[in-house]
Amino acid sequence: MSFPTHRPRRLRRTPAIRSLVAETSMAPRQLILPAFVREGATANIPISSMPGVVQHTLDSLKAEAARAAELGLGGIMLFGVPAQRDAVGSGAVDPHGILNRAIAEVKAEVGDALLVMGDVCLDEFTDHGHCGVLAADGSVDNDATLEIYGRMAVAQAEAGADVLGPSGMMDGQVAVIRQALDEAGHQDTLIMAYAAKYASAFYGPFREAVDSQLKGDRRTYQMDPANRREALLEVELDLEEGADIVMVKPAMAYMDILADVAAMSPVPVAAYQISGEYSMIEAAAANGWIDRRAAIEESVLGLRRAGADQVLTYWAAELAQWLKEG
Numbered sequence: 001m002s003f004p005t006h007r008p009r010r011l012r013r014t015p016a017i018r019s020l021v022a023e024t025s026m027a028p029r030q031l032i033l034p035a036f037v038r039e040g041a042t043a044n045i046p047i048s049s050m051p052g053v054v055q056h057t058l059d060s061l062k063a064e065a066a067r068a069a070e071l072g073l074g075g076i077m078l079f080g081v082p083a084q085r086d087a088v089g090s091g092a093v094d095p096h097g098i099l100n101r102a103i104a105e106v107k108a109e110v111g112d113a114l115l116v117m118g119d120v121c122l123d124e125f126t127d128h129g130h131c132g133v134l135a136a137d138g139s140v141d142n143d144a145t146l147e148i149y150g151r152m153a154v155a156q157a158e159a160g161a162d163v164l165g166p167s168g169m170m171d172g173q174v175a176v177i178r179q180a181l182d183e184a185g186h187q188d189t190l191i192m193a194y195a196a197k198y199a200s201a202f203y204g205p206f207r208e209a210v211d212s213q214l215k216g217d218r219r220t221y222q223m224d225p226a227n228r229r230e231a232l233l234e235v236e237l238d239l240e241e242g243a244d245i246v247m248v249k250p251a252m253a254y255m256d257i258l259a260d261v262a263a264m265s266p267v268p269v270a271a272y273q274i275s276g277e278y279s280m281i282e283a284a285a286a287n288g289w290i291d292r293r294a295a296i297e298e299s300v301l302g303l304r305r306a307g308a309d310q311v312l313t314y315w316a317a318e319l320a321q322w323l324k325e326g
């Protein structure tokens with residue numbers, strides 16, 4: 001009888017051996033928690049399409065940030081839900097707008113213990129729900145939007161944001177934001193660019209999370225899910241324009257893109273596991289169809305394996321808690 005020459009199972013036999021040879025790991029410092037804050041809220045409002053995620057009050061957001069810092073998370077990415085909206089998203093550039101206030105209050109709460117990040121995009125602030133302002137013909141006006149992004153970025157930096165996440169997919173947005181920041185004396189504010197961001201059905205639950213006013217879709221500015229090559233162009237442009245970190249979004253249906261970008265990027269690469277990715281795992285787990293904790297851990301570990309240095313995930317705090325408990 002001849003024996004198999006190779007026995008890969010030998011390295012899988014015990015937990016100690018498996019642990020010795022595990023290629024990928026994750027740590028709380030690599031996880032970023034996205035969080036929503038609602039203007040004027042006096043109590044947290046559950047987001048029904050994202051069980052376990054809420055629209056925070058300013059106070060509960062501060063408590064959440066303090067907890068994130070204590071758990072050793074890398075950062076908290078803030079999204080504002082304003083009480084009023086208009087055609088040009090005025091609330092985004094107003095220092096007293098909900099997002100800028102939240103950045104300032106969270107920063108005052110956590111200091112250097114946690115990186116505070118702001119979403120630089122107009123969709124939460126416009127009454128039509130698009131990521132930019134509209135031209136007379138109803139199309140999203142790229143260059144008119146850039147000017148507002150520059151002011152929005154400066155407002156967030158003045159409020160104390162450490163990292164800005166331009167997510168609107170306007171051409172030239174990173175360059176305009178970098179220049180506006182530098183001119184205002186914020187040379188050290190980091191830009192984590194949503195470089196390859198696709199027009200995805202998986203953003204569905206986020207629309208409820210921010211009370212989005214959008215009718216229609218974002219296909220004239222976010223990327224076509226059919227395209228792979230184009231992601232590399234978007235990343236190259238953002239690098240050229242001064243991005244400090246580049247992001248791929250969504251994550252799980254775009255792991256080929258993540259691997260491509262990780263292979264070519266000279267700067268750190270982040271992946272955003274978005275609302276719909278969160279909700280589908282929660283829904284399956286709630287039905288008893290999958291093991292919740294195992295599925296969550298596997299989903300984020302897979303992103304790390306595909307090349308993500310940082311992962312934005314709504315499970316960041318829970319994952320960090322599990323990592324702590326071992």
Ligand code: PBG
Pocket residue numbers: 119121122123124131167168202203204205206218273274275276
């Ligand atoms: C734009 C923005 C969106 C998300 C993050 N930033 C919405 C969109 O592009 O439609 C989605 C995040 C998620 O779905 O979890 N401000």
